[in-house]
Amino acid sequence: xxxxxxxxxxxxxxxxxxxxxxxxxxxxxxxxxxxxxxxxxxxxxxxxxxxxxxxxxxxxxxxxxxxxxxxxxxxxxxxxxxxxxxxxxxxxxxxxxxxxxxxxxxxxxxxxxxxxxxxxxxxxxxxxxxxxxxxxxxxxxxxxxxxxxxxxxxxxxxxxxxxxxxxxxxxxxxxxxxxxxxxxxxxxxxxxxxxxxxxxxxxxxxxxxxxxxxxxxxxxxxxxxxxxxxxxxxxxxxxxxxxxxxxxxxxxxxxxxxxxxxxxxxxxxxxxxxxxxxxxxxxxxxxxxxxxxxxxxxxxxxxxxxxxxxxxxxxxxxxxxxxxxxxxxxxxxxxxxxxxxxxxxxxxxxxxxxxxxxxxxxxxxxxxxxxxxxxxxxxxxxxxxxxxxxxxxxxxxxxxxxxxxxxxxxxxxxxxxxxxxxxxxxxxxxxxxxxxxxxxxxxxxxxxxxxxxxxxxxxxxxxxxxxxxxxxxxxxxxxxxxxxxxxxxxxxxxxxxxxxxxxxxxxxxxxxx
Numbered sequence: 001x002x003x004x005x006x007x008x009x010x011x012x013x014x015x016x017x018x019x020x021x022x023x024x025x026x027x028x029x030x031x032x033x034x035x036x037x038x039x040x041x042x043x044x045x046x047x048x049x050x051x052x053x054x055x056x057x058x059x060x061x062x063x064x065x066x067x068x069x070x071x072x073x074x075x076x077x078x079x080x081x082x083x084x085x086x087x088x089x090x091x092x093x094x095x096x097x098x099x100x101x102x103x104x105x106x107x108x109x110x111x112x113x114x115x116x117x118x119x120x121x122x123x124x125x126x127x128x129x130x131x132x133x134x135x136x137x138x139x140x141x142x143x144x145x146x147x148x149x150x151x152x153x154x155x156x157x158x159x160x161x162x163x164x165x166x167x168x169x170x171x172x173x174x175x176x177x178x179x180x181x182x183x184x185x186x187x188x189x190x191x192x193x194x195x196x197x198x199x200x201x202x203x204x205x206x207x208x209x210x211x212x213x214x215x216x217x218x219x220x221x222x223x224x225x226x227x228x229x230x231x232x233x234x235x236x237x238x239x240x241x242x243x244x245x246x247x248x249x250x251x252x253x254x255x256x257x258x259x260x261x262x263x264x265x266x267x268x269x270x271x272x273x274x275x276x277x278x279x280x281x282x283x284x285x286x287x288x289x290x291x292x293x294x295x296x297x298x299x300x301x302x303x304x305x306x307x308x309x310x311x312x313x314x315x316x317x318x319x320x321x322x323x324x325x326x327x328x329x330x331x332x333x334x335x336x337x338x339x340x341x342x343x344x345x346x347x348x349x350x351x352x353x354x355x356x357x358x359x360x361x362x363x364x365x366x367x368x369x370x371x372x373x374x375x376x377x378x379x380x381x382x383x384x385x386x387x388x389x390x391x392x393x394x395x396x397x398x399x400x401x402x403x404x405x406x407x408x409x410x411x412x413x414x415x416x417x418x419x420x421x422x423x424x425x426x427x428x429x430x431x432x433x434x435x436x437x438x439x440x441x442x443x444x445x446x447x448x449x450x451x452x453x454x455x456x457x458x459x460x461x462x463x464x465x466x467x468x469x470x471x472x473x474x475x476x477x478x479x480x481x482x483x484x485x486x487x488x489x490x491x492x493x494x495x496x497x498x499x500x501x502x503x504x505x506x507x508x509x510x511x512x513x
C-alpha cells in the first residue's frame with residue numbers, strides 16, 4: 001500500500017468515528033502480540049525487549065506495545081532518540097508511561113541525546129542474543145541522508161545479535177520504492193499494519209525479513225469513502241514559487257446561448273488553487289465571461305460557436321497550460337463535435353471532459369488515455385458508454401450485496417477506458433479500472449444548475465496542480481460537495497452555483513489545517 005494512501009486512510013477513519021488514538025492502541029497491541037509470538041517461537045520464554053523510538057507514529061506504536069509486553073512478563077527498555085515527539089497520539093501514550101510512577105513494572109526509559117549515549121547502551125555493548133529489538137525509529141518520511149545519531153542507532157541495531165523487528169517499514173528504507181539511499185535497519189521481521197507498504201513489498205527479502213501483516217480494525221469504508229484525509233494528497237506550495245507555478249488551466253467551452261458554464265468552471269478552478277485560468281470561447285460568449293470576473297483570461301474566438309476552424313488557436317494555447325477542461329456550455333453542434341474529437345487526439349496534456357463534450361467525443365479516441373477524467377451524471381454515463389438498460393446509481397444502502405452488485409456493474413462498464421470516471425449522484429462514484437471511491441459530501445440543493453460546471457473546474461484545477469486523474473477526481477467531488485454543504489448552511493436550498501464557488505477556498509483551507 002502506498003504510504004500516502006495509508007495516511008489518508010488513517011485520517012479518514014476519524015470521520016467514521018474511529019480515532020487515530022484508537023488505531024495506535026490497536027497497532028501497539030498487535031505489535032506486542034507479534035513480538036510475543038516471535039519470542040516464544042525463538043526463545044520459548046519471555047526475554048528483554050528493547051524498543052527504539054523516534055518522533056513519529058511508529059514510536060507511539062512502541063509505547064503502546066511496551067504496556068502489553070510488560071503485562072505479559074517481559075522486561076522492556078525504551079530507547080528514545082527524540083524527545084520532541086511530533087505525533088499527538090504518541091505523546092499521549094508516552095505520558096501514560098511517565099505516569100506509571102512509582103514503577104511497579106520492569107520498564108526503563110532512556111533518552112539517548114548523544115552518540116556516547118547510544119554507544120553506551122546495553123544493546124551496543126552486549127554480545128547476548130536473547131533479546132528482541134523493535135525498530136520504531138523513523139516510519140514513512142525518509143528523505144536523503146540520515147541524522148548522525150539516527151544513523152548510529154541503525155548501525156547498533158544491525159550489529160546486534162538479538163532478533164530485530166521493524167515496525168511498518170525498516171528505518172532508513174523508502175516506503176514507496178524500497179530503496180535505501182543511506183543506511184537502513186536490516187530486520188529479521190517487518191510487521192506492517194493493515195496492508196504492507198509498497199516499498200516493503202518490492203524490496204529484496206533479505207532487506208525486510210519475514211513479513212507479517214497485522215489487522216488493526218480499519219474498516220474497508222475508511223479506504224473507499226473520500227474525506228478530509230484526502231487533502232494530504234495536495235502538494236505544499238513552495239514559498240518561492242511564481243505566478244503560474246501552481247497550475248495553468250485552459251477551459252474550452254461556451255456558445256452564444258451559454259456563457260455562464262465556463263465562467264463558473266473558471267472561477268471554481270481559481271478557488272481550488274489554479275494560478276492562471278484561460279477560457280477559449282466564441283466571441284458571442286467572451287464578453288459575458290469577461291464581465292463575470294477579471295481574474296479569467298478570456299480568448300475570444302471568431303463566431304458564435306466552437307468549430308474546427310478554432311483548432312489551431314486552441315492547440316497553441318494548450319501548449320502553455322498544465323491541464324485542459326473541455327465542454328462546459330459548448331452546446332451540441334456538428335462543427336463543435338469535430339473540434340472536440342480533434343482536440344482530444346492532439347492535446348497531450350491532462351484532460352477533463354464535461355457536459356456537452358461527453359455527448360460529442362468518441363469513446364474510441366480516449367479509451368487508452370490514463371490522463372483523462374469524465375464527469376457524467378447517470379444519463380450522460382449511459383449515453384457515453386452506450387448502455388441501454390435501466391442502470392441506476394443506487395448505493396445508499398446497508399445491503400452489501402446490493403451495493404456490491406451496483407458498483408461492480410459500473411466498474412464493468414467504465415473499464416472500457418483507462419481514465420477516471422465520476423458518476424454524479426446522491427453519493428458520487430469515482431472509478432478507474434478496478435479502483436473505486438465513494439463521495440458522500442453534498443446535499444439536495446446541488447441540483448441547481450452550474451454545480452456540475454464547478455465540479456469540472458475543481459477537478460481540472462487539481463489536475464493542473466499535478467495530482468493524478470483518480471486523485472483529482474476523488475478530491476474534486478469531495479471539495480465540490482463540501483462547498484455545497486457550506487453554501488446550504490448559509491442559504492438553504494436557495495443557494496446558487498456561484499454561492500458554492502465562493503466557499504471552495506474555505507473548504508480547502510479547512511482541509512489543509
